[in-house]
Amino acid sequence: MNISKDTELENCAAQKLGLKRGVVKIAPFCDVWKQYFEEEKELLYKLLGTDAVDIQHIGSTAVPGLSAKPIIDIMVGVKALNDGLKHVETLEKQGYEFRGEAGIPGRLFFAKGSPEFRTHHLHMVEYKSDFWINHLLFRDYLIQHSDTAKEYERVKMGLAQKYEFDREAYTEGKSEFIQEVLRRARTEKKTYFFPLNLDMYCATDDDGRSFGRQSSC
Numbered sequence: 001m002n003i004s005k006d007t008e009l010e011n012c013a014a015q016k017l018g019l020k021r022g023v024v025k026i027a028p029f030c031d032v033w034k035q036y037f038e039e040e041k042e043l044l045y046k047l048l049g050t051d052a053v054d055i056q057h058i059g060s061t062a063v064p065g066l067s068a069k070p071i072i073d074i075m076v077g078v079k080a081l082n083d084g085l086k087h088v089e090t091l092e093k094q095g096y097e098f099r100g101e102a103g104i105p106g107r108l109f110f111a112k113g114s115p116e117f118r119t120h121h122l123h124m125v126e127y128k129s130d131f132w133i134n135h136l137l138f139r140d141y142l143i144q145h146s147d148t149a150k151e152y153e154r155v156k157m158g159l160a161q162k163y164e165f166d167r168e169a170y171t172e173g174k175s176e177f178i179q180e181v182l183r184r185a186r187t188e189k190k191t192y193f194f195p196l197n198l199d200m201y202c203a204t205d206d207d208g209r210s211f212g213r214q215s216s217c
Helices: 005-013 034-052 079-083 090-092 129-144 146-162 167-173 175-188
Strands: 056-060 073-079 096-098 106-116 117-126
Touching: 005 146, 034 056, 034 073, 034 079, 034 090, 034 175, 056 129, 073 079, 079 106, 090 096, 117 129, 129 146, 129 167, 129 175, 146 167, 167 175
Parallel strands: 073 117
Antiparallel strands: 056 073, 096 106, 106 117
């Protein structure tokens, strides 16, 4: 029996985007996540104008076939953080709560949704900064290496079962795997000839706070 695209989207949408604070829940991949990102991307370009150099879908919901927490991670590249700061009030009017750097220097973090039920995480950083490059390296490596993506999924599922109500421990538990993937991606991607801080990739909790060693953030 073939399932229509519309039915597939309806089934995915029924899972409901967002996650209760502090809870770790991994949902099967849904194509509708890309649609949610595209809708938000269009809105953000309207709100930020030319200050948004580029907007990317990052995190596990950006990797086809990969199970993930049902929260859309969005990365906005700006020429300078001051270009982002002047839009804080505008973003807050659209439901984004500004959380400052949230423990990661060089990033402005916003969370959308109610304080107890986040649906989107927005990371605003300088375009082509280490944070920018590493998140794209990680995402693209998983997209191009399905075996690694499946391995990452197994890691996340195991941690989610172990730390269902401990988002901090879940997030910290992924750190070693993420850093290893970044090392592989950096070795494979030989187009970056400048020194790159591989530690500038941070898994975060509901409010964007980073965990683990300070150097990993």
